[in-house]
Amino acid sequence: MTVCFMNDRQKGLVAALLDCPPNHINRFYGRHILQNLLSTFKIDYLKDLFWHAAVSTNVAEFVKKMVDIKNTSERAHQYLMGIPLELWYVHAFDTLTKTDHNTNNIVQAFNGWLNKYRKLSMLTMLETIRRKLMKRIHERFEAAMC
Incomplete structure (x- = not known):
């Protein structure tokens, strides 16, 4: 990656x-x-x-x-x-x-999306972000299939 x-x-x-x-x-x-x-x-x-x-x-x-x-x-x-x-x-x-x-617009939006996870330990934070991203990708895939 x-x-x-x-x-x-x-x-x-x-x-x-x-x-x-x-x-x-x-x-x-x-x-x-x-x-x-x-x-x-x-x-x-x-x-x-x-x-x-x-x-x-x-x-x-x-x-x-x-x-x-x-x-x-x-x-x-x-x-x-x-x-x-x-x-x-x-x-x-x-x-x-x-x-x-x-530009940093997308980065700032992404940072805002992640704010509540920043206090977690590094590994837990990364796993939470991975799961959230996978869920979002799947939802977008499902929406595209309709």
């Missing part, structure tokens, strides 16, 4: 994730990259350009959007290209993890 860790590029988190077992994938929240981009370069319309590039589903579309960013701000383009693409650009995501999310 491969686990995907989404993080906001805090130095401590990035360093801690380097010590994780090999069966994990790291990703950065697109929203945090965008916030840093906007606060550094102060160009409001970079927002739309960034999201179009970040969620591009093929290389040609991504390159076109990155050219648009480069035409707007060479430094903003360099900043984005300095971040490993597989950590924020949807098309470059590893296919082992079957999600194309690069």
Whole structure:
């Protein structure tokens, strides 16, 4: 099983994730990259350009959007290209993890769903989460079969 860790590029988190077992994938929240981009370069319309590039589903579309960013701000383009693409650009995501999310909305929703289990011991918490997920997957399967 491969686990995907989404993080906001805090130095401590990035360093801690380097010590994780090999069966994990790291990703950065697109929203945090965008916030840093906007606060550094102060160009409001970079927002739309960034999201179009970040969620591009093929290389040609991504390159076109990155050219648009480069035409707007060479430094903003360099900043984005300095971040490993597989950590924020949807098309470059590893296919082992079957999600194309690069925002933390789904992560926050999932965390809210799990809040009551956080106080359990690690093994009990993981087993409870596994059972809850299996039940949800089965319910969705049953609904799809109708």
